[in-house]
Amino acid sequence: MARPTACRSLKESLVTESALISCVDDDPTVLEALEDLLDALGFQVDGYPSAEEFLSRGRLEATTCLITDVRLGGMSGLELQHRLAAASYNIPIIVISAFADDQTRTRAFNAGAICVLAKPVSRENLINCIRLALHPT
Template identity: 45%
Template sequence: MISIVDDDMSVRTATHNLVRSLGYAVETYASAEEFLHSPHLNETSCVIADVRMPAMSGLDLQSHLIASGRRFPFIFVTAFSVESDRARALRAGAICFLSKPFDGDVLIKCLDTALAQNGSAPGE
């Protein structure tokens, strides 16, 4: 399953529709906290997350998951690209770091890379 974590509903919806059209199971979350409390957390194959969100950022979510022993492939998206955020995300193992608005084909390539690394297939 692909988990999309973004506080912007329009981005969540568009990303959901794109990923779903590829045949993947998808869940969306408006915040990192909502994702962390989801009953689907352990079903996640890849996380597509916004970098900047209220309360817990996407980068903090990635760090929290790693610290708790959960390593999911991450694809980050952001409207405010800062090199230090990009470097932090990639150092922690993120697959891609995309600036909004991002090209759907680029996101698909990132997703393919993430899921190949994780050994997942559509429907997972």
């Protein structure tokens, strides 16, 4: 019985009423897993298979956190970061990658990412990054 309480308090500590997390990943399996996890935690979630689709159809003004893969079919997640910054969107960004080497991490952090996580992403690490995005200290 302690598990539901722990899960409920986790949701309460993370979720704000207007929190929208947008996810960009060209792997449908990863995208669906992210959407399912975030939905289970009580977030509004929008998923996009490409950076281009997020830029053209995403709710940029409403997005409170963006989770993006680095290597996408077209524009990279790092280029997406740069475009958002150039357009003055101050969205906290969590970068995920199967190729999270030191150079990728450095480039992502220099572009303003709040977290860089290696795939497969641990649930706990992702939750900690979301907490940081929504409740910066």
